[in-house]
C-alpha cells in the first residue's frame with residue numbers, strides 16, 4: 258500500500274525545500290531536483306498547464322502530482338499560489354555545491370550578494386544567475402537563500418545553479434569585482450569568467466569586509482542625482498555586461 262502524500266509531506270517537510278507553484282516545480286524537475294512528493298488542488302488544470310508550457314516534464318508531473326482538497330493544499334503553503342501546486346525537493350548537497358563554487362578554472366562568474374535583506378531580490382538574482390549560466394550565487398549575512406520565499410521568487414531555479422551562504426573569508430577564489438556607484442565605469446572593463454561579482458545590501462551597500470577583499474570597484478552608468486539601482490537590476494546589468502564580453506581577452 259502506498260503512503261498517503263500528506264503523510265509523506267509531513268515526514269519530509271522539515272528537511273526539504275518547498276517548491277511553491279507550478280513554475281518552481283517545473284524548473285526543479287528540468288534541472289534534476291529529486292522531488293519525492295508533489296500535490297495540487299486541481300490536477301487537471303496543472304496537467305493542462307504542463308501541456309501548454311512544459312511538455313518536456315509533463316509525463317513526470319503526471320506521475321508525481323496527487324490531488325488533495327483546496328483546504329489540504331492551503332495548509333501546506335504560506336500563501337496559496339494561483340496554480341495550486343506545491344512540492345518538496347531534496348536540498349542539493351552543500352559540500353558538492355561548495356566544490357562547484359570553488360572549482361577553477363571557472364567558465365562563468367559567481368554572484369555574491371553581500372548581506373542582502375530582501376527575499377524577493379535574492380530570488381530574482383538566483384533566477385538571473387540561472388538564466389545567464391552563472392556558476393552560482395553566494396550570500397553573506399543572515400538571509401537564508403533557500404528560504405521558501407526566495408525559492409518562490411527564483412521560480413525553482415536554485416536547482417539550475419549552486420546556491421549557498423558563506424562568511425566573507427570563505428568566499429570562493431577568483432578576482433572580486435565589487436559593484437559600487439563610486440567605482441570604475443563598467444563599460445571600460447571586460448569581466449573575466451572566473452570573477453566573483455559582488456553586490457551590496459539594499460540598505461547599506463557593500464560591507465567593509467567585501468570592500469577589503471575586492472580587487473576592483475565597478476560602477477554601472479547612472480545619471481547624476483540618481484542614488485543607486487535596485488539590487489537585482491544591478492546584477493542583471495552586470496551579468497549582461499559579462500555575457501556580452503565573454504570570450505574577449507581580459
Ligand SMILES: C[S@@+](CC[C@H](N)C(=O)[O-])C[C@H]1O[C@@H](n2cnc3c(N)ncnc32)[C@H](O)[C@@H]1O
Nearest residue numbers: 436437438456457460462463476477485486491
Ligand atoms: C540598492 S543598492 C545599495 C544602495 C545603498 N544605499 C548604498 O549606499 O550603496 C544595492 C547594490 O546594488 C549595486 N548598485 C546599485 N547601483 C549601482 C551603480 N550605479 N553602480 C554600481 N553598483 C550599483 C551595488 O552593489 C549596491 O551595493
